[in-house]
Every structure is written in structure tokens, then in C-alpha cells.
Amino acid sequence: MRRYLLAILFVLTVFTASAQQYTLSGIITGQKNEAVPFTSVYIRNSTYGTTANEEGHYQFKLSPGTYNVTYRFTGYQELTENITITDHDEVHNVQLPDEIFKFSRISDKWKQNLDPGDTIMRMVISSRKAHLEEADSYSCSVYIKGVQRLLSSPRSLTSAAVRKALDLDSNGRGILYQSELLSTFNFKRPNRVKEVTIASKEAGINTAFSYSKGSDLQVNFYNDVIKINGLSSRGYVSPVASNAFTFYNYKLIGTSVQNGRTIDKIKVIPRRENGQYFQGYIYIVEGDWRIYSTDLLLTNKMNSLNLVDTLKISQQYIPITDSVWMPTAVQLSFSGSVLGFKFGGYYQGIYNNYKINPKFPEGFFNGEVLRIDTAANIKPENYWSANRPVPLTPLETRDYRKKDSIAAYKKTDQYLDSIQHTKNNINYPGYLIFGYSASNRSEKDSLYVFPFLQTFYYNTVEGFGINAKVRYTHVLDELHSYSITPAVRYGFGNKLFSANIHSEYLNDPFHNAKYYVDFGSDVLDLNNVGTRSLYFNTLSTLLSENNYVKYYRSQYAGFGYQRELWNGILWMGGLNYASRSQLYNTSFGHIRDVKNKEYTSNNPLAPPGTPADDHSFLFPQNQALTFKTSISFSFDQQYITRPTGKFNLPSKYPTLTINYRKGIKSVLGSDVDYDFASADISQSNIRIGLTGFSSFKLTGGDYFNNNTLYYMDYYHYLGNQGTTFDPTYIGSFHFLPFYTYSTNGAFFEAHYQHNFAGSILNKVPFVRKLKLEEVIGANYLTTKGNPNYREFYVGVQRLIFRVDYGISYAGNKKYLQGFRIFYGIR
Template identity: 40%
Template sequence: MKLALPFAFFIFISFSAFSQTFTVSGKITDEQNKPVPFTSIYIKNTTRGTSANSEGEYGLLLKPGTYEVQYKAVGYKQQSRKVELTKNQAIDIVLQTETYQLNDVVVKSGGEDPAYAIVRKAIKARKGHLNEVDAYTCEVYIKGLQKLLAAPKRFLGFDVQKATREMGLDSNRRGIVYLSESESKYSFKRPDNVHEELISSKVSGSNQAFSYNRASDIQVNFYENIQNWGGLSLRPLVSPIADNAMFYYNYKYIGFTTENGETVDKIKVIPKRGYDACFQGYIYILEDSWRLYGLDLFITKKQNINFVDTLRVSEQFFPVSKQAWMPSSVKFEFTGGLLGFKIGGYFISVYKDYDLNPTLNKKEFKEVMRVTKGSNKKDSTYWANERPVPLTDEEKMDYEKKAILAKKRESKPYLDSLDKVNNKFSLLDLTYKNYRHANRYEHEYYNLDAILPSIKFNTVQGFNLNYGASFSKLIDSTSNKYLTVGARAGYGFSNKKFTGSIYAGIPAGEYNLGLSAGSEIVDLNYYTPMSPLINTVYSLFERQNYEKLYQKQYLSASASRRITGGWMASGYVEWAERKALTNSSNYSFFSPGNHNYTSNNPFSPNLDVPMFADNQSFKIGLRTTYDFSDKYETYPTGRRYLPSKYPTIGLSYTKGIKSLFGSDVDYDLLTADVSKSNINAGVLGQTSFFIGAGKFLNNNSLFYPDYKQFQGNQVLFSHTGINSFLLLNYYTNSTYTKYIEGHIEQNFSGFFLNKIPLIRKLKLQEILDINYLSTPALKNYTELGIGIQYLNFRLMYGKSYNSGSNTNSAVRIGVSF
């Protein structure tokens, strides 16, 4: 017993020493005493490390012991320091600019630069390095920062000065607009299985938000032939060591250096054509293994990138095993400007604790992303201990200042004060813009439509008002589900008819329920291919009434839910009393070219007779879709399922039931479709398609509103959906028998126009459309469309073919949001 106390004390002291940690910190500069930002710092022969911040400051938390700390930055000589760590130590490092020696190679006039031989070997080894790691796990720290560098005081009537002041920026409208940090556990298994768990998240200025930082978003792999960077670049970017890189790049040998006993070659990469989707800058290649040692590349506006003017990517690698090197850090820096606004910033990711032989369950990759509920609640002590990249003084100040603002913004008095200002009601304002009355604290919202936009014209009702109001309330904060109820009231000033309807959207567990009832005047084509606003313009200014309408008094209910994974199902039931209508107004502002209105019967344009007899219908509809995807992201608000790389298959069935509730209809329609949007076609852009077919298994009794309709177009302004036609008549090709339709669209994403000087600056995308429809009456109807797209605006020229020489052509303008 006498020995027990000293022994226990010894164990306690030993455990305390073992569990204690110390910090190696300092600043990294170059020979001119300028900071070397984002230098990689890691412990030799381990995958534990960190990165310096934008001012060259670093901090590395370690247990007591002896370490060899290595400091590495692209373009500088690597340095090492042996550290006996028994207390906190400050170690400042001066990195020398790397000098690259030239081999004793004589390049004859007109001869090939030595870089080409090295790059060929790297290209040959590319696929091996791409596949050398079958699976791995690691931890990833990401910091993202975006700054407003300049901004006008006002922009299009918007008070920028006031908005930036409320965001915590300075009086010159400059400062940090986004600052966030996150830590993730990242798992990968070939070929493309990813699982990421966000374990901590911090967003400056918000106590509730989760970081937008995602390890999967910032990952790049230049062993892949092309880099698909989403909305940043319309075209995929070609890697400097892609299989076909020699077609896109010139190379220049800068020289070699030796690090850790291995030869590193520095090679300058230069696009052969300045406007190809290629990088500029430097790559560093290890001889013998011919793998990437590091890279420092950039793209500019010449590559037609979006949102920014210049984007630089730097990546450094370190050996995780004798056979495999993995990224130690990846950094994106960007600058840009538009209309007086200038922005800049960076995202940096730091990787540590790689495991190249993890035990992974294939099922866990169904969940691509997990954001746990408490990951955004870590306190300052946690971040002080876990943050691998030190904050700069500016970043510390931003966190402190915006923490006060965040607390204020979430308080009831502040939210009520916002509502008091924004809820001011003005009848004059309501004439041209919607009104919204908000109770932000209770998550309740009342909406009133603007009056003037609610007034339209058609030849059935004349000028008409269709006015709406709605109410919504958050009823499930964990899944962000709202209860919505609303009503619409209408009146035709020419036909003297009132209309009105009510509706409700009700979340109920896994289901979304819908209820509606009322009397409405609706389009004969249930796709509503022509908007009432466009029809108003054509009617009043061109005296052309393309929209054809009928009256429906109805009761309906619907339900939808996800069955499992990518399997969705929905259904509805509807009773309706339907009446054909005739024109009641012949009014227009102008009558160019002696245009005359046609009747409301598209099959009898010169005779205004009812299109069908008054009838009642009772029908049920079922639809199910499956997209072959069971992958999803999990958030505190619930799951979000991800689209599959495979097409989506859909199956629909509609049954008209006779005699039930006085119904006059008796038919069965079965349809099937398969579709996929934005299929990656490499340098040729993206492909989308839709194929559909259907048949009335029974058509004993049905009326025109029960026909299978199609998304036609007859005017300048068109729909841009993948299952839309450019020139098809809105109504006359509907069918009550069978049909098959097909659509394919190729977006070349600037592949051709980017090669033309001046035009390339417009960032235009070339569009090719082919549309097909066959019914027993129509036979083989085909459309060919070519055009260009800028942002969400599209200009197309289409030509249709049917029955040999029967052709039609027109220009179409489309807008999508």
C-alpha cells in the first residue's frame, strides 16, 4: 500500500505528459521578408500537417516528442527543422526561392524542348497514378474567404452603401462578405464513391448556418483527362497531362532541382491557342515515377470562365506510402469584377491522417454527405485547438464583429423591426408589385398579388382579372416544411363571368398532400404552352388569339411521396364539370395586316362553335418515376436525394371512370418516358434527351381535354424544356389513340464559337435540337433547330418537316430560369 500512492502518482504524471500538447508556430517569409502564404507544413514520414495562412503565419499542435518538420511551397526550396518538443516553440522560417538547373542537354535549332519527353512519360504514367489508390479516408480542413474589394454606392436604384454597412463592411463598401471554416471526414472508393461527414462548421455572421465548404467540391484530380468545374466554365478544362494534351499545350523546360533525394522537373505549360479551355502556369514532375509533385496553374477570361476574371489553382502532394502520393493541400484563388463591383478571395483545403487501407462498407456510400445537427455549434475553444490554419487579424476581427451582428439579427426585437419596415402597405405599390407581410420570428407569411399584372386579355373573357392571395407557415423546422393555403378570384369583363378557387398544400409525414376546388377558365392544352401574358400581347397588338380556353368547375386531391431512393410516386383524383366556351370580345389595340381573330375552336377557326359538348368527368391519375439513384445527402432538415448519372424512367396511367358522380368519360391512357438532362459529352458540351410513348387502351368516351397533349409553339417566344417543340401547333395534333415523341438537344458549350475572335467574348453556347412526333394522324413530324444561348436566353431557328415537302420554318426566342 505504501508503494501504491507513488506508483499511482507516477502513472498520473506520465498520462498527463502523454496527453499534453504543445504548439510549433511562427511565420514563413521569403528572402525579401515578404510572407509566403499557404505554405504546407507537415511532419516527415507522416500525413499530419497544416498550412500557413495568407500572411504566412502557421501553428501546428503536437504531443511531446521529437519531430522533423518540413516546410514546402511551390517555387521555393523545401526546408526542414528538427524539433525536440517539450514546450511551445516559435520557429520562423525563411524560404529561399528555388533555383532550377538545366540539364546538359543541347537543343538544336528547330529541335524539341526536353519538356516534351518528360510530359510524354507523365502522360503514359497518368492512368497508373489515377488508379493506384483504390480507397482512402482522410480528414479535411477547409477555409473559404470572399471579399468585396470595391462597389458603387448605388446600383440600379439599390442602396449598396446601406446593404454593405448592415453586412459589417467598412464605409468604402470593402471587407469580408463570406468567411467560413469546416472540418470533414472524407472517404473515397473507386470508381466514384464518396462519403463526407461535416464534423464542424463555422460561418462568420451566422449562428445557425452551415458552411458551404465541401471537400468534394474543392477536390481536383489532374490525372483525370478533363476537369469539369460546373458553372465556372462552360467547357471542361483539359489537364496538362491528359492523353490528348499535346494537341492543346506547348511545354517549356525550366530546369530541375533535388528534394528529399528525388529529382523534380519544373515545366511551363502554355496553351497552343489562347482561347482553348486550357491552363497556364507550371507543373512539377518527379523523375522515375513521372508523377505530379505539385502544380501552380491558372485560367483567365480568355478561357470564357464565368463569375471571375482569374482563377488560380495550386496543389501540393506528399508521400503517404512508398507507392502513393496524395494531396497535402489544394488552394483556389480568384479575382473578378463587373459593373463597378470587384471581388477576390480564396478557398484552401488541408488534408491529414490518410488511411489507404480503410475498412469501408459499400452501403455507406449511399449517403454522399452528412451534416450533423451540432456541427455548427462548436465554441471558440474548440476552434482554437482544432484550426490548422491560423486566422489573420482581419479574419479574427470579422468573426468578433459579426458575432455581435448575428446575435442581434436572430433576436425577436430585430426581426420585428425588420418586419415593421418591410411590411409597410401601399395601395399604389400594390398596383404594380406583389405585397408580402412577414412575421419572421413566427415564420408566417401573407402574400397579395400585384393588381396590374393580374389583368390579362383573351377573346373568351375580354379583359379579365385573376387575382390571388396566399398564406404560408413553417410547421416543421427540422424538415423545413410549410403549410400553404391560397385563393384566387377572377372576373371576365366581356363574358361577365366570375371564377374562383381555393387550394392548400399540406405536408403530412412522408407525404405532400394537395387539395383544390373551384371554378376556373383554363387552357385546352393542359401544358399551358402559351402564357396568358404573351397571348395578351399578341391579341391586343397583333390581333392574333392563339390561346384557346374552356371552363372547369372541379374538386381535386393529390398526394406524392418518395417510396425509396430514386423511386417517386404521385397520384390524384379529380371530379370536374367542363364547358366549351366561345369568343365574347373582338377588341384589339391594332389590326396589322388585316389580321382577324380565330374562333375559340382550333379545329374550326372560322366558325365559333363549341368544341365539345358539356360533360362531367371523374378520373384518377397515377405516376411513378425511377432514376436508378439511391444516393443522398443528410442535413438537419432531412435528406436530399441526388440525381443519377443514368436516365430517369417514368410511367403514367390515367383512368376516366364513367357513371361515378355523373361522369361521362370512359378511357384508359398508359404512357411511358425516359429522359436525362446535361449528360457530359466532354469537350463537345452536354447532351439532353426525352423519349415518350403512349396509347389509349380504351377510348370509349372522352372529350378534347382528355386527349394526350403536346408542348407546341406557334409564336416568337417559346418554351425551352427538353420535351418542347419549336413549331408544333398548340392544339390540332393532340391525339386520343397513340403516339411516340422524341427530343434530343446538344449544347456544344462554345466549342465552335469560341474559336472566332470577338464573338468568343460573348460566351455563347451553340444549340442543336431535333424533335420528333408521330401519331396516326400526323405520321412523321420532325423539327431541326439550331441556335445560340447566352446565360438563360436562347435564340433558335427551327425548320419542320412532315409528309415530304410540307415544311415550315421560324425564329424562336426562349427564356428559362
Template identity: 40%
Template sequence: MLKRLLFVCLLLFPVLAFAQQAEVTGTITDSTGKRLPFSAVFAEHTTLGTLANERGFYRLRLAPGTYTLIYRLIGQKQSSVKLNLKQDTVIDIKLAPEIYHLKEALVTDEDPAYAIIRKAIAKRQFYRKQVDGYSCNVYLKGVQKLVSGPKRYLKDNVIKALSLNKNGSSIVYESEASSQFNFSRPNKVKEVLLASRTAGDHASLSFNRALDIKTDFYDNLVHWDALSNRSFVSPIASNALAFYRYKLVGSFTENGRLVRKIEVIAKRKSDPTFNGYIYIVDGIWRIHSLDLKLYKLANINFVDSLRLTQQYFPVIGDVWQPSSVRFYYRGKVLGFVFSGYYEGVYTDYRINPNFAPDFFNKQVMEIPKEASKRDSVYWNNNRPVPLTQQEEIYYYNKDSLGRKRQSIQYLDSAKKVNNTFLFVPWVLNGYTIKNRNATQTYNIQSPKDIVFYNSVEGWGVNVAPRYKRFATNGKTLDIRPIVRYAFGLKLLNANVYASYRYNPMKQASIYGKVGTDFLDLNNSGTVSLFLNTLSNLFTEHNLLKLYQSKFIQGGTQGEVENGILLNGLLEYADRRSLNNLSTKSGKDSTQVTPRYGFPPQSNNPLDPGSDVPLFPRYRALSFSGSATFTFNQQYTMRPDGKYIEPSLYPRVRVNYRKGFPILGSDVNYDFLSVDVFQDRFRMGILGYSSYYFSAGSFLNYKSLYYPDYKQFRGGLPFVFDSSLGSFHYLNYYLYSTNRNYLEGHFEHDFGGYLLNRLPFIRKLRLEEIVGGSFLTQRILPNYHEFYFGIKKLLVRFDYGFAFNGNQKIYQGFRYVYSF
């Protein structure tokens, strides 16, 4: 009986706690009655607060008691109301415009704002390190709207499908999230998602985590990955005077302190800098609030302009923390104008809490299962910023549609529509069939990846369907059979690959492959069958060199500790060289007639004019393993697995490969290499760098053949894969080695830092890239190349030079794809 009573009490406790609270609601307007959206409301001497919504309506829940409510909006005079809260209360507030006084006499050529900014810069480090850590609750809300669009696209069916108004405007995306955010200096963070809700299509700009909107202008640079490749200079950075001009607009008094309003003006429009206003509290020289803007010339992505507002408030004593931050953006794509905002409300601050020693354990975010299952009752009781009527209707319609979509009739109908075969999408991206709940998919590739031609096989087909099965716990099964038929050789190859991810929390899986196939002689990969087909048809140059392998292999991978990923593969293979069709003898030979009068080069890349096989038929039993070390690896834990965050440090991978002279195997070698690499290493306003360095050696090379050599990722055709660790101009096959080697690659993306300084050109928002690579090995001791390129979103063109020692051996363009 006692246990049952205790259980009932536990169930009722949240209800009773909520019942003990009262609501303060109302509308905030200016002196003319115009509603003031996104005004801040907080209870003085507490860390409880909220924001008004787009219609100026606010709601704040408080326990009964005596409070002084503070109402604040940038540009309006702060107002306060004292009340003894006993029950739900309505308080409508009118905020008067702030009156700025400018009493400083300009006795010198320098604006008085500069002296204020210098004092704020001098106090920057103090406020940046004022607290060792904190914990708070963060509410995030995002809304994106389609403002207008070309009438030729806004047909009745489109308007109905997107629930648009007749003029083509409406909400198309809405999201909310509630998190507990924890921070410890210098850079330890941990966020626990309490609730999450999303409706509509994906937004063009996304800040769906407290981590995403964390913005500290006491840092020299602020950065948002979703917005730009470059960092932006804070108006009070240590070197801010080199980037900004300042003008004192005026001063006003708030809570007995003088607050200075200073206009921030970027010296150069093309720099990663803001324009707008910063408010500094006189005497203590700290940030009171900010109202800043970024424009296209600052090279922001996806949007044309972004406005950021941030307000601080005293938490305890002289410690101030952000009470709210808001991003408002606007953009235009193909004639469609869109706008949106993300806002964050910070409440319930605990300064310098006593975190457990193991609290920060590299897991920067935890997303429990129940976070996405909160119902409308939960949100109505816990949402600090009220929804507007339009937002409520949008949620209701999406929730109604969601319930409808759960019915068997709808799922069957949707399955039929979604799986309808369409020829053009199939040609471009392949064809995918999903079952009713999207837990299983079947895919067949595009015809450009099925039909091929090369000098070894002639015309052929390579059919590679794929089956994937997804479980709710993140486990996946992936099966990929391949059937490859060469019409010129009248030869069929077939194999099947399968993998099973059995422990998503450890990235653990097993995989295997068995069958026969024609493989690239370069085991690092060269060109696709499609690009090689184009090269054959238009230039009669067969880039791809092949050999046949009959094999069986099996492997496994998984983390043994966070940041240490092991991978191992055992293979037994029977390999043989291949010749071009034109060099076959006998009654079944197929003679290729050269279109341009030149016979194709042989399939032996080391002797293009010879029919001598590159290597004899041999068998190989081999093991290959690797250990990848990611230092200080941070990750997000979701119900479906562990997701690694981008690393701030270099990663190291140790590779070992062994050929065993047993069970009929003809190989006997040991290969060891070490790779050091890092992608997108931030360089502040100068963009980011990427690099890859590798060194290795065959410790034992008693018996091995060309497919066992160390291969390098070269680059020959005009179309080039820009993956980290690739050469632009190196021959794919000539410089593979069975001895020592050292290679390096470095690339830097300036993110528009240089081109933005050029009139007219900067309007294109291009990114400039420079890079280089080198290779040292036995037969090519001093190869190096340099290049520069222009990038726009996912496409770029490079031009570069390749040298062997001091001798230039090549120069030319490369079209780089990174889709």
C-alpha cells in the same frame, strides 16, 4: 456513482485529449522577409498538416513527441526542422527561392519536357487507381472581398451597410467547413459535415463541400459545375499533347529526388485548357504539385480568371495524396471588382480502410443539426488555418450583428423594414411579407400576372395570393387560393390549392384542390396570361384556348425506396367548352371590334372559324399516377429534408391515367406512357446534352374528350419556354391525340467550344446550342424541327426550321427565357 463518474470522464475526454497536444506556431517568409501566404506545413511520415494564412502565419497542433516539420510552397525551396515537441513552440521559417537547374542539352527540336510528360501520361492510370479507397478530414475555407467599386454607388450608407473601407474594399463573405470525406473506387463518395460556419452575402463562386473541390488531375478531364458547363483537359491527360505545348523550366532536388518544373502552355487560348506549371517527380513520374490558371477565353462563368494550386505529399510508402488545394479568383461586374479564394486542407488520411459493406448507401453527404451550431470555442480549437486579423474582425462583427438580430426589438424593426411595400419591386417580382422568424410568408403576385385580357373573358383579374409555413424539421404547408373575375362575362371563378409536406426525408406530401377555374385546353401548358395579353393587345391573336372546369381533386406523393418516387391523383370534374365574347348571343353579349379588321379566331382550336363547341359538357372521374425511377440516385441528407443530387444516368417515368364510367362520369379510357429523360449529360470539353423521349398509347378510348387527350408542349409565340420536352414551332392544340404517339427532343450546349475559336466573338463568352425534336402520331406522322441558338447566361435566341415530312412548314426566331 460509477455511472456518474463514467459520465464525467466522457465529458472530460475531449478536453484531456486536447490538453495533451502542443501548438507549433510561427510566420513563414521569404529570404527578404516578405510573408509567404498559403505555405504548406506538415509533419513528415504523418498525415498531419496545415496551411499558413494570408499573412504567412501558421498553427499546427501535435501530440508531444519528436517530429520533422516540412515547410513547402510552390516556387520556394522546401525546408525542414527537427524538434522534440513538449510544449507550445514558436518556429519562424524563411524559405529561399527555388533554384532551377537546366542541364539537358537540346540536341533535337523537341523540348526535354515532352519526354517527361509522356512518361507521366504513361503512369497516369497507375496512380489514378493506386488506392482502392481512402478516408480523410477536410477543412475548407472561403473568403470573398470587394476590391473596389464605382464611386457613384459607394455612398456612406452603402459603405456602412457592407462594412466597407472608405475605398470600397472589404470582406463581404466568409465561410468555413470541416468534413470527414470517404472515397471508394470507382466513384463512391460519402461526406459527413462536422462543422459549418458562414458569414456575409453569398459568394459569386461557391465551393462549400469537399465534394466541390475534389480535383484529380490523373483524370483526363476535371470539372467544376460552379465554374463552367465544360470540362477542362488535364495537362497529363491521355490526349494532352493535342492541347498543350510544354517547356522544361528546370529541376531541383527534394528529399533526394529530382523534381522537374514544366511550363504548361495551351496551344489555343479558346480551348478548355490551363496555363501555368506542373511539377513532376523524376523516376516515378508522378505529380508533385501544380500551379495552373484559367482565363475568360476558356469560357469560365462569373469570374474573369482563376488560379489553382495543388500540392501532394507522401501519405504511406509510395502513396501520395493531395495535402492542399486552393482556388483564387478575380472578377468584375458592373464596375465592381471582387476577388476571393477557397482552400482545402487534407489531413488524417487512412488508405484502403475497411469500409462496412453498407457504408456507401447513395447518401453522398450528411449534414447533422449540430454542424451549424459550433461556437467560436470549437473553431478556435479545431481550425487548422489561422484567421487573419481582418477575418477575425469580420466574424466578430457578423456574430455581434447576429446576436443583435435575435433581440425582439431588432426582429420587429427588421420585419417592418423588410416588409415595406415598394412599388417597383412589386411590379417586377411581386410582394412578399415575412413574419419575425421567416417561418411564414405571404405573397401576392406582380400586377402583370393579375390583370389580363383574352378573347374569351375580355379584361379580367386573377388574384392568387400564397401562404407558406416552414417548420424547423423541414415540414411545410403551402396554401394558394385563386380568385379570377372576367369582366366581359361578369363571371367569378374561385378555387384553393393546399399541400402539406409531412415527411421531408421521403419527399412525402399530400395535396388537393377544389373550386372552379378557366383552364388551358392543353394540359401540358402553353403561354402565361401575361404573354397572351400582350399577344391580344398588339397582334389581336389570342394564343390561349380555354375551357371551364368545376373540380375537386386530391393526391399524394412519396418515395417507397430511394430512387422510386410514386405520385397519384384522383379528380372529379365538370367541364364545359367556352366561346369568344364576340360569339355570345343575347342582351348581355359583348361585341369585340377587331383593331386590324380581322375577327379573332374562335376558341375552338380545331375549327378556328366556327362557333361549334369543341366538346359537350361532361363529367369526368379520373385517376392519374406515375412512378419515377432514378437509377443510382444520390442525395444529401439535411436536417430539413432529403435533397437529390443531379443524376448521372437517365431517369424513367411510367405514367398511367384512367377514366372511370361510374358515379355519373362520362369518360372511359386507359392511357399508358413511358418517359426517358436526362438533363445536363456531360460531354467533356464539348459541353453537355439534354434529352427527353416519350411513347404512349390509349389502351382503351371508348369515351373521352379533348381535355383528356395526350397534349404536347408546343411553341408558337416569339417568346418561348425552353423546358426539357418542349417543341419550338408545333401548334399548341392541333395535334393532341387519343391514340398512339412517339416524341423525342435532344439539345446540346457546346459551352463556347465553337464560338471561342472566332476572333472578337470569343470575347463575348457566348454559348452555342443546337437541338431538334420529332413527333409521330396518327394525323402528323412525320413532324420534325431543328434549331440552333446563342446563349448568354440566362437568355438566348434560337433560329430554326420545322418540317412535315420533306415539306418545310415554318422557320423563324425564338427568344428563349430560362429564369
């Protein structure tokens, strides 16, 4: 019996020892004892590894045994060390030999070529598709780390208070933001992705851009075009693209032998001084003709980057099997300068524990591209210490501790009490345009006061008026909330008082479900799609005597509901009852008298020359009970699931929406009797190679019963009158009058726009510095009883500013032409 017990004890001891993991760590330096940051470190013939930090320190856990550990970084020779892990942590420092590339047989093999680098890259490009598709699917573990630093700042703009708030040293340097992410990543060809975030941590203020999931750093140079999210609205031509020789020259720098493989170092040289091209070096495995590593650069001078001045992309590939290579380390390093503030940083991704062609369950790829675990953001420090593959530098550790302490303090009653009053102080310039927000300590109750520009107004129907509106929001819990928006409106000209309430209840954020209820009275636009805001209508009326918007009175009540029935299928429906009355102009004031200009009637169908005080008939007072419903289909809908709900991403396919509206006669005294149906198909940001992106919308519909309906029941369009316009919606017109083409019959409208994203003006010296985006577009409309309408335009935009010049036609006659501008205010 004792012998059996001893045997069992021995087996348990051996098992425990073998299951125990120990830390292998060390410092990686070069021949001059300089630290080699971000060196890839992995176990040879495996997919397990890590990356050194900025100071060359590395660490990762291993079970007892003997390992061949490979150290790799661009600019140094690959080094493999035989290391044995026993029953304790192991420290192993290494010194990487400098990179040595020599011309050898390769120069003789292709001596008839202008440069052997061209022949090498032709071989790589001919193998591009095979390497792109060599793994049908895979899964791996991902670690992403990001750091943004302020490298220097002008003393004149950096006070002691600012340096203290940002934790900067006396030279204005410090860490502004750092983040970490641990996740599992799954991929299936051609483009199916599913990722689960296990842990996430961040500290500081993100001042540039960020990557919050593993797919953000999946920079695959075997694709023809590389898109760098956040830095450019255009893509970049890969040096391995099928048409790469149109854009690049290549020069062989030399060859070396790394672990028995011949590696060719190729210099990538853009053929043009400016454009969407990389420069730098790419390393090729000779014979396999595949990418070994990359060291490529984008610059603001050549590539018109946004936010940053330089971006360097470094990748290291390793063999997962004899025929499949995958990136084990990816790093994006950036730097820039704004108003004398110099900043820099990096995002690095470590991909390991690859499984090639795993068997995923049926329905695994269901459109959910990212799921964030409910406990991802609350992992304690001991969790990160045990699972973080890249050691923190002392500065990063200090920054985390300080900012974690500050974050904890900001949750205390003492801090919340001290800032409550200050936080809710009103900023009057901000209130003018953006409104005013206030909340209580817990932020479960908040109040928003709509901007001043939407509060005081003038029009010829009401005269000067007040439209006061606030929104109160209460959060019940993470998944339920409601808002109530009361509004009062009074016109001093016609002495008309209105009051109404709009309320919403969000009850299921995982299905985009909400209820809404409306009731009260209001003065509404006869065009129910929308014309000009109160602010712009006030300006055009008082300054130019252009009273574009026509109004009527409505006393109403209604309710509705919406819900995503299945992924990508959103249904909504509602019932509304309204009593509607015609209104007339009562006020004719103006700031300046415009020569040969008079106000027009509030009846949009009144003929030209009708006096402004016209009381002609448009519709009788009527009651309308209306049912509305619609269903939208977003094909191949992808989404992110957070603990607080589901968030849909833009689909790469068009969205189809079917609408139905019915006027219900006789119920509750309703006078209307009609049936209307329409369908539209639309898509935004369709990427067209290197030439930017397109957007379109097509809409058609008809009244298949129009026994009784009134002007506000017609189908209306998002037209435009006046110099300003709103380009943020693809279904709008530049010159179409607001009311002329409104119809109670069949119609069809089409809109198309292409943004060249700088691909034309970027070739013009000096102009390229402005980073302007060129826009062209066309709109078309055909309706019953009106000549066909069409318009064409060209424009340029930068951020929120845009200027267009266009021309329009009604039938065969030119209608209007001129400039339209947008500066961020609608």
C-alpha cells in the same frame, strides 16, 4: 501498498503527459523576410498537417515528441526541420530558401529531344492511369476555408451608408464573405463519395461562388478533363490528359533535389491562344513520373470564365505510402472586376489523416454524398479556436466578431420590431414581374401575392379579366409545413366568376412526401400540358389578334399524395372529379387592327375560316372521375442530407417515368371510360468532353381503352405558337401548334438538344467577349391520324436570353420557319 500507489500515480502522470497536446506555431517567410502565405506544413512520413494563413502564420497541435516537419510552397525550396515538443507550446519560425532549378544531367539524358519537358510529360502521361487508380479507396479529414474580398470600389458608387453596411474602409476595401468547413471525406473507386460535415461557419454576403463540401475542391489533374464548378459550363483539358499533346507544349525550366527526390519544373504552354486550357507550371517527381505540385492559371481573356477574371489552382501532393500520393493542400485563388468594383479571394482545402483502402461497411455508399450534422452550424467560437487548423488573421477575426454580433442583434426583439414594417414594404416594379412577399417576425407565416403580369389579362372567351391569387404558408416546425393558395377569377366579357383553393401539406422532407387537395371552379386551357401564359396570350391577342389559347370551364375537387419509396424511386397518385363545360368567344377587342387577320373559334378543331363567334360542338357537358399515378426511377440517385430534409442531386443516368391515367365510368355520375399509359426517359446536361453538354427526352404512349373520353382527356404536347418560347424544358417544341396534334391514340415524341457552351464562337475574335453559348436541337412527333412532324433549330444564348432560328416540317411539306426568342419571362 504505498509503492503500488506511487507506481499507479507515475503511470497516470506519464499517460496524461503523453496524451496532452501542445501547439506548434510560427511564421513562414522567404529570403527577403516576405511572408509566404498558404505554405503547406506537415509531419514527414505522416498524413497530418496544415497550411499557413495569408500572413504566413501556421499552427497545429502535437503530442510531446520529436518530429520532422516539412514546409512546402511553390516558388521555394522544400524545407524539413527537426522539432521537439516537450511540455509547452512551441514557436518555430522558418525561412524558406528561394526555388532553384538548374539544368543538370536531365539535359544530357534527353538532349536529342526538342525539349526534354516533352519527354518528361510523355512519361507522366503514360503513368497517368496508374496514378489515377493507385488507391482503390481512402478516407481523410477535410478543412475548407473561403474568403471573398472587395479590393477597391469607385467612390461614385460607394456611399457612406454602403461602406458602413459592408464594413468597408475609406478606400472601399473589406471582407465581404468568409466561410469554414470541417468534415470527414470517404471515397471508393470509381466514383463513390460520402462526406459528413461536422462543423460549418459563414459570415457575410456571398457575391461570387462558393464551395460547400470537400469534393468541390477535389481537382484531380490525372483526369482528362477538369470541371471547375460555377466558373464555366465546359471542362478544361488537364496538362496530364491522355491527349494533352494535342493541346499543350511543354518546356523544362530545370531540376532540383527535394528531400532526396529529383523534381522537374515544367512550363505548361497552350498551343492555342483561346480555349479550355491551363497555363503555368507543373512539378514532376522524376523516376516515379507523378505530380509533385501544380501552379496553374486560367484567365478570362483565354478561357472565357464566368464571374471572375483569373483563377489560380495550386496543389501540393505528399506520399501517403510508398506507392500512393495524395493532395495535402489545394488552393483556388481568384480575382475579378465588375463595374469598377475589384474583388478577389481564395478557397483553400486541407486534406490530412489519410487512411488508404479502409474497409467500409456494407451499404456505406448508398447515394448520400453529403450529410450535414444537426449541430454543424451552431458550433461555438471556442470549438473553432480548438479545431481550426489555420489561424485567422487579425482582420478575419475582427470581421467574424463584428458579423457574429450583427447576426445576434438581428435576432433580438428590438431589431425584429424595427425592421418588420420596412421588410414588408412593396416594391412595385418587382411586384410587376416577380410578385410580392411578406412574412411575420418569426418567418413562420408568410404571404406571397402572385405577379401583376399574371393578375390582369384579356382573352376572347372572357374579355378583360382578373385572376387574383395569393399563397399563405405556415411552418409548423423544421420538418412540417402547409400552404394554402386561394384564387378568384372573373371575366368581364362573359360575366363568369370562378374561385378555387389549392393546398399542400409537407410532412416528411426526408422522403419528399406531401399531400395536396384541390377544389373549386376555374377556366382552364384545353391543352392540359400548357400553352401560353395569361400575360403572353394577352399580348398576342390584343396586339396581333392571335387568340392562341382555347378555354373550357371546370368545377372540380381532388386530392393526391407523393412519396419517395426508396432512394431514387418517387411515387405519386391522385383522384380528381370534375364537371366540364364548353365555352365560346364573347369578346373581340384589339388595340390595333391587323390587316387580313381575324380571331379564330374557341373550338380548336374548327376548320380554318370558321368565324370567331362560332358555337360549333366540341364536347357535351360531362363529369369525369379520373385516377392518376406515376412512378419515377432516378438511377444511382445521389443526395445531400441536411437537418431540414433530403435534397436530391441531378443523376448522371437517365430518369425513367411510367404514367397511368384511368377514366372511371359511372361512379359519381362519371361519363368517362378510358385507360392511358405512357413512359418517358430523359436526361439533362450530359457532358460531352470539351464540346458542351446534351439533353434529351423520349416519350411514348397509347390509350389501350378509349371507349369514352373528351378533348381535354386527350394526350397533349408542349407546343409553341408566337415569337416567344420557353427553352427551359427539354420536352417542348418550337413551332408545333398547341392543339392540332393532340391525340386519343398512340404517339411517340423525341427531343434532343446540345449546348456547345461557347466551344465554337469562342474561337471568333471579338465575338468571344460576348460569351455566347451555341445551341442546336431537333424535335420529332408521330401520332395516329397526323403526318409525322419534325423541326430543327440553331440558337445562341447568354444567361436568361436566347434567340433560336428553326424550320419545321409536317410530313414532306415545310410547315413553319423563323425566329423564337426568350428573355426570362414565361
